[in-house]
Amino acid sequence: MSGIHSTLKPKVRSLFAFIQARTGSTRFPKKVIRPIPPGSDKTILDHIHSRVLKILPNSRIVYLIPEGDSELESFLVKNGMLHFSGPLEDVRQRYILASAKFEADAILRLTGDNPFYDTTHLDLLIQTFIESDSDLAYFQGLPLGTGGEVFRTSALLNLSGSQQEERHKEHVSIHIKENPNLYKITAIPSILTKEEGSRLSNFRLTVDTPEDFETISDLLTQRSFESICNFNTKEFLEWENESPSLFRKNLDVPQVRFNLPSPNEKIKGKIGVLVAPAKEFGSGHFSRTSLLYSFLPYRGWEPEWLSTFPKDGEYDILLIDYRDVKIQVPYQRTKVLLLDHFGEEKKKYDLWDLLPHPQNDRIFNWEQILIPPNLISSATIEEKNPLKEYEIFCYAGNLGKEESENLDRFLIQNSSQKRIRIGGTPPKTNEIEYFPRLSRVQYLQTLRSSEKFLGYFGQSLFEALFLKIPSATFSISPIHTELSYVLEKYNIPFTDLSRKTDFSLGTKTVGENGYKLLLEKIDSL
Structure with a gap:
């Protein structure tokens, strides 16, 4: 094994999810294709696949199965799931052969035991890893059965036959984790508060034994697929708080654990992250700041997700993405950075604007707009330049019936070909293709395959502009009207939806360095 910790690593160009599965489990045969709960039409693999499709296209999800497992192969072929057959006993070799066939630079490793993968954390893991120089990364502090790990194929290959021991054949990445001095390993704290993290021992969300199968089946009978x-x-934390007995039946099942060394990470300091609740303020704050949070460990910071203001001095830095919340603690020892804040506190603490608005318009740097890695990198997409299927893509958010009908009339007036609306209420006409919501992967695939974008001022608009899709805005409030007037100065049309409108890229350029610049700002504090 050669040391590659300090080697300059190339960009990840191609990432795949490899899901190892088999029907010949010694303790519980055929569990992966058995209906769960019994009598249903869904299996563990159906649950896994539906979840992973939220973060990767079908073409990047591959099931790694043993040679000769014809029953599992038939199941996968019938359900349109990609598979690769390799050695039964040497799972690591199965991964090596699959990575060569699919030309994977990096691998999200999952197993066929876990029907409840946390796609919020897996998505953040993928997005931050493809922009990093780490060899392996994972989230720590998640319920058993909900997390995964991602690693470079070069690290997987960096083990000669003479160095390989029996455990390396079954436990694919253990040689990386056993050698933190040779490999750069990043452990990211989960996006949970201390109180939430203290309850993780109440969960065993994996299927390794009949007791596990019974517990998971009971959970699945309580909710629709x-x-x-x-x-x-x-x-799951909210559910367990309401019905704790549902989760207790399999907690005594023994779990194999390895005593591995900690990642060899130098910690610069601790950062507390306080974000506006999504239920009250929408998902935008959480989406952008959870990604920022997940980048921090790669740069040597130890972040912690907060629900309340901490004491002064409890953290080296406090990041606040909470609109205009009044800061309840007079911070002196803790350095505070406010994100997109309009309150009086912006005169007292450091401020970082994320979007243009009337107060900062003259000085705002459009490079500061946060564009997520899955828009920038081609490592996880299906097609880099897909065919244009829709003439107009409209994002309507949570608009009501009347506003949605106004949008639909505008879309029909301004396009002669296919148009699609995401959000709002269902259309009255079949001339509009409609989805109340899409997974992130589906959203980006659909956006990329559209000629024009219509939406109100917000992240979706700037993502369309970054993808060089001509756009126009409409208003959903007086504030959004003011913000659209700012963009009009840069030739991005603002429409009242009553007449035909041009679409434009405007005169400003949305860059790809927003997270990099913000992370450099945090480092400078």
């Missing part, structure tokens, strides 16, 4: 597919750790 469609609703439970949207459950991540936060939702």
